[in-house]
Amino acid sequence: MISKQKFTVIGIIVLFISSFLYAQISSQETGSIRGIVKDNEGAPLPGVAITVKGPSLMGQATDVTRENGTFRILLLPPGKYTVTAELPGFKTATLENVEVRLGMTISVNITMSPETLAEEITVVGEAPVVDVKSSKTQQIYKSDLIQNIPIGRSLQSVITLTPGTVSSTNVKGGTAANNTYRIDGLNANDPCQQQLDIPIDFNLFEEVEIVTGGMPAEVGGTSGAYVNVVTKSGGNEFSGMVQSYFINEDLTTIVLPQEELTALGLSKPNAPIYDYDFSGNFGGPIIKDRIWFYLNGRYGADKYNTGFIPFTSPYDGTYYDTFHRKSHNWGAFMKLTFQLSKSVKLALMGNARQTYRNTRASGWNMPFDCHYHDDPWANYAATGVLTWLIDSNTYLEVRGGYTKVDAMLTLVRPELTTVPYMYDYYTGYYFGTGYRPNEWTGRPKKQFSVGLTRFLDNLMGGDHELKVGFEMLFGGDSWAVWKENPIWWPWYNGSPYYYRSLYGTRTWGDGWLGLAVFGTTKEGNMAQGEFFKYGGYLQDSVTFNNRLTVNLGIRFDHVKGNIPEVYKNRTGGDIAYQLGEVFLKPVYGINPYDEIRQEGVDGIIKWFTWDPRIGITYDVFGNGKTALKLHWGKYSDNIYVSIFERVHPLRFHYYYFSWWDDNGNGRPDPLGLDSYAFIPSWGTPTGMLRENWLIGIGEGIKAPYDNQFVIGLDQEIVRDFKIGLSFLYKHKKNIIDDVPYDIETGEYWYNPHESPGNKYWIPFTTTVPAVGDDFPSTTVNMWFLSNDAPRNWIYQVQNVLEAFRKYWAFELSFEKRMSNGWQLGGSVNYSKTWGNIHGGYGDIHATSGAADDANWFVNNGGRTNEDRPIVIKLFGSFNLPLGILGSFYYQYSSGTPWARGVTVVPPSGWAAANNVDVYSTYWVNLELQGTRRYYDWQNLDLRLEKYFIIPNLGRLGVYVDIFNALGHHYIDVDQNPGGTWMPVDNNTSEGTYAISGTYKKITGISGLTRRFQLSVRFSF
Template identity: 20%
Template sequence: MGEMSSRYLRKTALCLSLGMAFALPAWQAHAANNDGTIVGRTQPGAVVTVRDPATGLSRTTTADEKGNYRIPFLPVGKYVLESRKDGNLTTQPADVTVTLGNATTVNLGVRELEGVSVTATSVITAVDVSSTESAVNISREDLRRLPVDQNIASVALLAPGVNQGNSSFGGISFGGSSIAENAIYVNGLNVTDFYNRNGYSEAPFAFYQEFQVKTGGYSVEFGRTTGGVINAVARSGSNQFKWGTELTMEPGAWHDKPKNRYDADGNRYLASSEDRDSLMKTNVYASGPIVKDKLFFFAMYEARGSSPRNTSDDGTTFTSNGAHNGFWGATIDWHINDSNLLSLMAFSDKNKNTGDVYDYTFDTRTLGAKTNEIYTDSGGRNWALTYTNYLTDDLSMKLLYGSNKRNAFTRSLSDIECNRVVAETKVTNAVPVPGNVPLGCTTNSTVEKRDDTRKEARADFEWKLGDHLVRFGYDHEKDTSIYQRHYTGPGAFYYNIYYATPGSTINNTGGVLPAGYTAYVRARRYEIAGTFQTTNSAYYLEDSWQITPTFLLNAGLRNDGFDNKAADGSSYIKMKNMLAPRLGFSWDIKGDGTTKLFGNLGRYFLPVANVINIKQAGGLLDERTYYAFGGWQIQDRNGNQYAIPVLGPQLGGVDTSQGDGKVGDLRSQVDHDMDQVFQDEAILGFQQMLDKSWSWGVSATYRRLHNAIDDMEISATGKCGGDGYIGWVMGNPGKKVTVWGDTNCDGTADGWVTVDTAKEGWAMYDADGNYLGQRGWVKPKRTYTSVEFQLDRAWDNKWAFNASYTLAWNRGNAEGPVNSDTNFDDTGRTENFDNPWVNYGGDGYLPNDHRHQLKLRGTYALTPHWQFGGDLTVLSGGPITGFGVGNPYDATNYHSYYICVANCSSDRSEDRVYERSPRGKYGTMPWTYNLGASVTYLRSLGDSGQLRVKFAVYNLLNQQRTVAVDQDLQTSISDGTNSTFRQPLRFQAPRFAQLTVSLDF
């Protein structure tokens, strides 16, 4: 009986020890945006020490009375963790990997109980039961095993619910948002484009160590986004000197030819089979100690040669591009002592490209005379200095100050001599160009120079108080744009020629196309210059409360403020006290850290892009003069002929309604009480470990965008009716707008006027000019609903696998601050709300609605020397809408959700018969399949060297399916429809191959 009792007690002790190892840590696993955290449970009062063998960095903390411990703000890397009680180890030391933006849960057991020696009680769980966000982490080593192209966007597209934009301006969409709503960080530095919000600064790809893609539920330290977050951290040095080189080759011969495209009659409309990309990159790096255990460096230089070429759509010009640039990046880490760290990160993505333009005969592949050179400069230098201080075991601080620069300058040799000329196909068919010479003598329409500089400072703190983890901080940015822009050629005019029928009303200038003419010319000047500044700041506070050993509640509040300033430095759009609450929970269902149910509610605000300051508060000159089209005039430049339009009689007056070159009274141009743009989000999810390698999860997400800030033409007020014209106003469509206007209807602005744009604001007239009353705007709407399934197998040096399926619905009447279906990338100045009729009847499935999305990726090591990788994305097509022009109630020429079907040539708009053409009426675009494959050869070179050769093929099946079509069912108010409606415009990139050879020592 005594022996059985002794055995039972020893067995019970062992079970208790292992059970403690699986217990839930007490604090939420949030980590700062450029490092990670280790959390867990051990014996109460035990001293827990984490050490980085590569750098000597060591941090020590004492577990509380419940055995909980937390070590925050740790640089990403591999550590050894141990726990001691009364000087004795409670368990064997554990090897721990700290990942970006996460907390790694390590629970440490008891070394000796009742004479039982437990030597393996360190348990690291793959399910983070203390996190409430949705995120995917991908390391440099993961990417080296997979066929993933070398850019941040390709990494982000691995995450569920993230899709590539299908417009000409590209970008990526998170969870139904537009491409202009994301935030990108490198080592904590915000590198998002703040001018137009549809780009970002990007370091050379070999510079990065790890990525985290946040798709929802992120904590209050992140803001200024209603899309997603891409978080990256750079490589760093250690006590071991390392060096290496990497060669990446993508010869033009390894790129399949794009297909030429033909219309229903067999006429080629896209000449693209001679387009080709070519890229060569050589990277060298070195890292190591400057002072052992104290000061480390990582430095990298990448020489890049890029020589893409392309023909114009009609095959009449050929452009050969060449860019030969040196990219560099570096980090310096100073471990002042174990409680104070200082880190400097810097990189340059400056790029210069020269495009040589030639006359070209596509059918015979004949290269003619050189006609132009186009110069494009982009990118800039970026740096961030980060100081980390572990003030006490319970209180830590991180401070950051940095600069992000993005320059853009486009110009050409022909900018001075040549105007840009573009004509509709209907025009050139009706009035052929003599000798088929090209239109104009330049392919560059704009001379644009922009210097953007972000100065960023932030402070982040976390304080452990019993069962509470309190996190708080401050985030401040000053975003400055120095901007110049104008069109090319004499007078800086851009000529557009449009087809029209005699008697047609031309825009809003009062002009009518005379008899005998079938087209008109718009001569447009568009000029602006100035310095524009925006200040963004935010405070945040968050409490993570471990209510019970298995239930965590997280509550946070972020307070944002945006101040967009005009060219004269005055506030143009200023909004403050934008309170963004976040509430989340995580329930460790089994109490062993293997299964969790989690959820969160959150609000996220979107700032106003600097382009709004520039284009409406910066003295914009947007002058449009209309002429009857009188045919073609042939000119000669350096022995090359080209055509320009003959200007007939002027049609109406000069339209400067969208910018007269002056900074006007901003009180009449922006809503005095504007509401912010924000999105509410709800997520409920479940995740479970099946064994030490496999895990699965399911989650449901609902997002709803509230408000829009866009330009509206207020042409009437409630009191003064059609006599109360105010003009173009930035405000919230469908809500009350307060601006400086005419209060007594005498034609002079003399006070504040409030217009309820849900009911009024747009004057309506009959064909005889009689005022009929007012019309209001619809409120913007956008929702995203999804169910997401994931299955994951962790890499074990043999194989890894990840699968996700997302079923989603993206509905509403507003895609966001840009419109991809009409190719409008002027952020915050879309066509959607210019007048009430543009978006009238515009409810339906939005451009980023992809109902089904399947993503698979994996790696298999056939032998220690050979690895095979695969990546597959299957995506259902987006909706196709047939946009019309005009509507049953107004004669304007904007896109609309109505088409004219009868009496369309009538001068009287009320005589015309229209039919609704709702979103998605014409089905969807085809499904796309994108399969990538890679094979990697590995070979050790001596004791510390390694050779890695990876050959990857992207779009292995060479699918060139349509991703965007012409959605203009009518291009003018006429009885006919557009012959190119539904004609494919953009396609999957053709198959190409990439060889990467790496040597690491």
């Protein structure tokens, strides 16, 4: 295992070695100014003293022009600057309002005239809107934009402004694990699931850069969006802001009359009873130009109606009424910036957030106490960045940080720990305790990086920006799951007997039960995993004749994952332990419901990746206003704990048993009162034996990766306004998931088209009946599992060769920066996302269901769930008369793709004749995914703000946000007849079809409310 001491020693050694290298981790929260100074006849002027000042900069930055008249100012925080050029015998030239943006190099040209009188020439700098150096596709959102448009107060809401985003985690064909988050230059992905783990307050954002294509080699593990956030740092003047927002029932209107809701069988919509937030920022100098500080605190609380539709539990007659979902949260942030010397700068940041929720229950079908609650979900972070400007051409950066997720998620009512989890497969309702027991998760992460930047001009005909970097990251996850009652008990249409009610027979049992493998205390069942990653890159950005820039880079990463010692106490109740002793231990050598102790393993997964990148950017007319960009790159996925924690023997899972209620009391009882039979085709505890889970990660497993190609053109139309046209193509390969693996032969057997799978999957053809005019009868070829299939098998995590995801998009984007009292942004994205594995949150843990059985191959390869052919976004703000600011945010997207499917039950006679397992029923797509779509979606949010200038104090703003201003609402109806098809034989349309109980049922209405949110903010 990796010790803290070892991690620290490695970090010190790498820092020492790297300080002698021309290496770099590019400054990820700054920009730079490059320029050339000439006389009025066009000759370059050497020896000109360049000075740059601005409120975002401690002190001033200086340089002296070289023989060719060029200069370079590095490590400038985003903001506006004044550039002054001085040379004896020439008039002093000053450029004002030169705007530096995150990750961009600003090019300026200065002309100096011979001095005739002591005078100074001052001009207003023109901020470039086109980046003619970088090959990346990026959007930069400044605080003056995101603070002044009606969006949610979170980083996720900012991400949705980006062209082509389906959600904040699904960006341009990427999966929910493909975004990389950076806060002040430090990685902000949680080590278990790659989600954001540093939730900072919205008011702290200085700038947010979102890169969706053409990422350079310094960016690793990103095939979705690279989200780079710079927080505020204070300044030489005290400044701050106090803000609150508030909404309640009186400020919420329901767009449908109550009588219509009642007629539709719906309860109150998911609307706020109250929702408020208070936050405050304050920053300034402790010592001017030497030490700055910035502080933030926030508190918020809310109470919402839910869309739950009341019902009575068939288990014990409990009436589940409507309920309110409540939460409250607090956060604190501190940042200190030290100018230790003229060339050395240190920034330290700490952030904490805790959120409490009374329940996670949601939807029309989940009662209040059928889920856990947050008590609390907490995030903590501490980071530091040291920057040393060695000379005008070289700088060193060292970064380190620690983050942790600490989440206590316990049952809403602790006394329900003895009650089974129940779900009615016909009505769709949860009851009892729901599917989540008590849980706790802890996700610590340490990181370290170091590097240098070196600029070399006039080398081999070009100006070079050389970059080499090295970084290390240690991440872990501990996931505890516990409850007294481990039973999952499925019902059907109000009956406790699933099989008897659905099939009208007791042949396979009155019903079936799932028995969870977990302990009875937090310490008594904890799945743990950890990984160590180190990587680096070499990159050269070389510009020829100030027109053509070639960006070359290569990145490597090495990752190793470990599983610590395993311990579980005995599972609660009598039934699970008893069935494990009788049915499982004699056959598989383990009772998963008994106490378990096993050794861990070091290096259960390892991979090494090389990712080359090449980009070309050409300044078409040489005026910095038109850039043609080409980029190709390979982007390997990051490893995260949930991928290899999949094989942990204590990972939350079930084993399944047929159940006969011999005593007729309608309740599962121990053996002797009731009868049971194990269902091995649904999973066996073979994989819990240490010798088997050690091979749960396939030999030679490789990192998934994307090949990406981008071509784009950016054009400045007029000052402060640009448009962009681009085409992006992605193809993801080496996709990882779990697949059936025969331990005895070492073979995979999920593919029915090749050996050995074609021996274990028996082909079957059936015609599923029509349902109305929209769903004609459909003949489908599928497979059922043979009784000769391997018995000694596990699900092994491996690259699924047949799995793929592809994406292409044509995109038009535009940006008008704030000037002349207005700003505007937007995009139109026309795309296609297709493949045979989806990319949502549930699909990123190597347990998506892909390649679990042969029927994955039936009608796969269509549009994925994230496919939205047309996505439109438009936003902006405008200064109106009387000191009023107006703004809006409009979104449109195509509907979610879907396809008709059905669960097919093997005919008993045919199954017996063909040696087929009768317990294995399969969901089969009857048509290609994407054959059908749900409704298109659009939304318009508005804001009106009135501001007042208070002399000698600051500015007071009062505004109202109108969310869903046009009242667009969408009826959510289960359009898939789904259900269960029970044919009488092979190659026939005869049989019994039980259509889904939720077919054509209205499950809710989205967009049912129009909300008016009031806010007050005072800034100084």
